[in-house]
Amino acid sequence: MQDKPTTTVLVTGAAGYVGSHTVVALLERGYGVVALDNHCNGSPVAYERVQKLTGASFVKVVADVRDEVALAHILSTYPVDACIHLAALKAVAESGQKPLDYWSNNVGGLLAVLRALQHAGPCRLVFSSSATVYGVPEFSPVPEAAALRPASVYGQTKLAGEQILLALAAQSPLSRLATLRYFNPVGAHPSGLIGEAPHGTPNNLMPYITQVALRQRHELSVFGGDYPTPDGTCIRDYIHIQDLAAGHVAALRHLLDEPGSFTVNLGTGRGTSVRELISTFDRVNGVCVPSVVVGRRSGDVSEYFADPSLAKELLGWCARHTVEDMCRDAWRWQLRNPEGYT
Numbered sequence: 001m002q003d004k005p006t007t008t009v010l011v012t013g014a015a016g017y018v019g020s021h022t023v024v025a026l027l028e029r030g031y032g033v034v035a036l037d038n039h040c041n042g043s044p045v046a047y048e049r050v051q052k053l054t055g056a057s058f059v060k061v062v063a064d065v066r067d068e069v070a071l072a073h074i075l076s077t078y079p080v081d082a083c084i085h086l087a088a089l090k091a092v093a094e095s096g097q098k099p100l101d102y103w104s105n106n107v108g109g110l111l112a113v114l115r116a117l118q119h120a121g122p123c124r125l126v127f128s129s130s131a132t133v134y135g136v137p138e139f140s141p142v143p144e145a146a147a148l149r150p151a152s153v154y155g156q157t158k159l160a161g162e163q164i165l166l167a168l169a170a171q172s173p174l175s176r177l178a179t180l181r182y183f184n185p186v187g188a189h190p191s192g193l194i195g196e197a198p199h200g201t202p203n204n205l206m207p208y209i210t211q212v213a214l215r216q217r218h219e220l221s222v223f224g225g226d227y228p229t230p231d232g233t234c235i236r237d238y239i240h241i242q243d244l245a246a247g248h249v250a251a252l253r254h255l256l257d258e259p260g261s262f263t264v265n266l267g268t269g270r271g272t273s274v275r276e277l278i279s280t281f282d283r284v285n286g287v288c289v290p291s292v293v294v295g296r297r298s299g300d301v302s303e304y305f306a307d308p309s310l311a312k313e314l315l316g317w318c319a320r321h322t323v324e325d326m327c328r329d330a331w332r333w334q335l336r337n338p339e340g341y342t
């Protein structure tokens with residue numbers, strides 16, 4: 001299981017959904033971890049759970065990722081070999097209402113991390129991007145070469161992050177930079193100890209489904225039942241969070257071993273409709289999630305799913321979990337943590 005026992009990774013946004021699962025994957029493989037988070041959307045309880053799950057200790061720093069003094073202190077104190085940069089704000093609708101916060105956090109945060117890393121030596125960085133950079137793709141499966149035209153401020157900040165990395169790679173060929181375009185991460189660690197714990201109303205479908213299943217919400221609104229898809233609802237590429245975490249480790253391993261920079265999709269390559277996701281959730285968990293079809297949401301694309309072949313070719317990574325696994329694990333997490341991390 002151990003990959004690089006002497007390698008230390010700075011993980012920003014480590015207390016969040018992707019971060020907590022990625023830290024578990026790193027610790028399980030013997031990496032050292034320095035976890036940074038300001039807890040604006042992540043809980044320190046996640047760290048206790050990570051420690052319980054792995055039996056491994058790691059460094060925790062409470063700081064804003066834009067705090068260059070804190071970053072310099074981390075890099076001069078710990079032997080950081082690479083960074084997985086996850087810290088960001090991620091709510092698409094909110095990004096239109098608070099554009100300055102999104103640009104500052106998502107682009108300002110990346111710039112601060114890159115400056116600090118560059119000061120310490122050539123950058124080794126894995127960057128969380130998103131399939132939202134594709135905007136409305138013309139076809140699926142979507143390859144990395146598809147047109148990039150994000151339709152939200154959030155997506156624009158992710159594309160700007162990608163462009164910053166491209167510029168850095170061109171100027172500094174010794175840098176090694178990995179851009180990961182996630183499709184739709186769902187599910188939870190199979191232990192039910194860590195999972196997605198949104199503050200307030202969930203922006204994503206799966207936490208909404210689990211909260212309705214728990215009767216914390218009345219019913220699920222399905223946005224649009226008249227799309228040109230077999231059952232009329234939108235189709236997305238849901239990827240189990242455990243597969244996504246493994247994708248970060250695979251990208252990191254490649255960066256540490258090989259020169260150069262790359263951009264890959266992390267998705268399953270399979271599309272699942274909203275109706276299919278709800279009916280699978282009901283079936284595998286023996287529950288009934290009441291839902292009602294309402295009007296389309298502006299900006300929603302009828303169907304998109306990844307072409308994940310480049311990640312397989314380059315990193316030897318592919319998604320292994322099924323939609324059934326995603327539904328089971330999401331429900332186990334919700335049942336064990338009805339109020340999230342408390």
Ligand SMILES: NC(=O)c1ccc[n+]([C@@H]2O[C@H](COP(=O)([O-])OP(=O)(O)OC[C@H]3O[C@@H](n4cnc5c(N)ncnc54)[C@H](O)[C@@H]3O)[C@@H](O)[C@H]2O)c1
Nearest residue numbers: 013016017018038039040041042064065086087088128130
């Ligand atoms: N979950 C998804 O659906 C999804 C999809 C595509 C891309 N992403 C990207 O993946 C990354 C992780 O997303 P997530 O789902 O884990 O979100 P999350 O909100 O659960 O985790 C992000 C973490 O970053 C922290 N953070 C935010 N701004 C910070 C700052 N300025 N300084 C320090 N910490 C800060 C938050 O407290 C939180 O713990 C983000 O970059 C997000 O844009 C997520």
